[in-house]
Amino acid sequence: MIDFSLTKEQQELVEKYKDFTNRVIIPVRDKYDESTEFPWEVIKKAYDEGLMNGPVAKKFGGQGFDVFTSCLASEETGAGCIGIGISMDANTLGLTPLIIGSSENQMKRIMGELTERKAVMAYCLTEPNAGSDVASISTTAIKKGDKYIINGHKRFITNAEVATYLTVFALADPERGARSLSAFIVPADAPGVKILPRMRKMGQRGSVQNEIIFTDVEIPAENIIGSEGYGFIFAMKTFDRTRTGVAALSLGAARSAYEISKDWAKNRKQFGKPISANQAIAFMLADMATKVELARLMTWKAAWYYDQGLKTPGKLSAMAKYYASDIAMEVTTDAVQIMGGDGYSKDFPVEKMMRDAKLCQIYEGTNQVQRLVISKAILK
Ligand SMILES: Cc1cc2nc3c(=O)[nH]c(=O)nc-3n(C[C@H](O)[C@H](O)[C@H](O)COP(=O)(O)OP(=O)(O)OC[C@H]3O[C@@H](n4cnc5c(N)ncnc54)[C@H](O)[C@@H]3O)c2cc1C
Secondary structure (H helix, E strand, O other): OOOOOOOOOHHHHHHHHHHHHHHHHHHHHHHHHHOOOOOOHHHHHHHHHOOOOOOOOHOOOOOOHHHHHHHHHHHHHHHHHHHHHHOOHHHHHHHHHHHHOOOOOHHHHHHHHHHHHHOOEEEEOOOEEEEOOHHHHOOOEEEEOOOEEEEEEEEEOOOOOOOEEEEEEEEEOOHHHHHEEEEEEEOOOOOOEEEEEOOOOOOOOOOOOOEEEEEEEEHHHHHEOOOOOHHHHHHHHHHHHHHHHHHOOOHHHHHHHHHHHHHHHHHEOOOOOOOHHOOOHHHHHHHHHHHHHHHHHHHHHHHHHHHOOOOOHHHHHHHHHHHHHHHHHHHHHHHHHHHHHHHOOOOOHHHHHHHHHHHHHOOOHHHHHHHHHHHHHHHH
């Protein structure tokens, strides 16, 4: 049986995140787009209202969301501001390897501290020479007695400058290369962790990214997540979950841009009639509405498959991520077009949505990499 209706609890959750977006995120999104500061006031309020750490089990202080529920939440935050939404979701990204592979004690310790301090995590995979090609990572974590010593260089790390803990992927044995890739919990204030100045970027400026240099950073051996050699699996399993989240953020922005430009088209008059009375504009809106619906279907299906523990969640989350972010780029661009000069103006939100959408085609694996994942799955 197929049923597209949401349960009462899911509808209430959507309303809760929608209300938070309207009340807390939208009023400050331009401020953070201008300042490029980390939106601490939003994060603290999200903690106060119990809206952080969605996918973490309730017993650790999270909300116990499955992937589907996380997507419902991310669509709403993305509808307000993908940049601020990703600041919240990058915390989840940093936590996901722990959700997948940490011990109960590690989770208790980390979540205890995050909740107490209303703090965030960061996920540290990408390096200067290892972007799409994760297997080229060269950061090392060498075991010495009861410690690991970390050396290396990470780049484009969301939340880096504000994180309390970093989830760091490094080689435990450089001779074995990517087969020894492992994941570690690293306190961001450990001696030898150097966070470089914030990245200057086009969109999603309500989030922060930095390079990080690790020089002889010592962490207790017990800070490894799972065991040595599980890093690659944890990284890929993380993306199987979180790429649907990027799809949901993208979908939210596409939905908003479509709705704003539709209202505009119905009200803006040229040549004595609303511009929506021209078939050229009406058909653009029809295409935008259809793309938004299709992106939601794909996102929901990928999330549902993951939650049911069915096969090929990676293929479906890759499809959802690339489709939803591609259509977010198209729909936000069309929204700017429909609004003409006003669409291009910072007095209206669609130009920011267009800049923000671009990044969803790049992070958590570019959309070319998503097609690699899909083609490998369908051709094997
Ligand atoms: C703002 C921002 C936030 C980010 N946040 C994080 C984070 O929190 N944590 C983290 O670890 N990383 C993060 N990233 C890194 C992000 O995941 C990488 O930028 C992305 O995976 C691409 O890597 P790259 O930039 O090195 O591009 P490259 O890998 O150099 O790719 C350049 C181009 O070549 C294409 N390409 C590469 N290989 C192939 C191939 N085999 N076939 C076809 N095309 C190919 C790519 O699709 C792309 O178009 C972030 C990046 C940005 C910009």
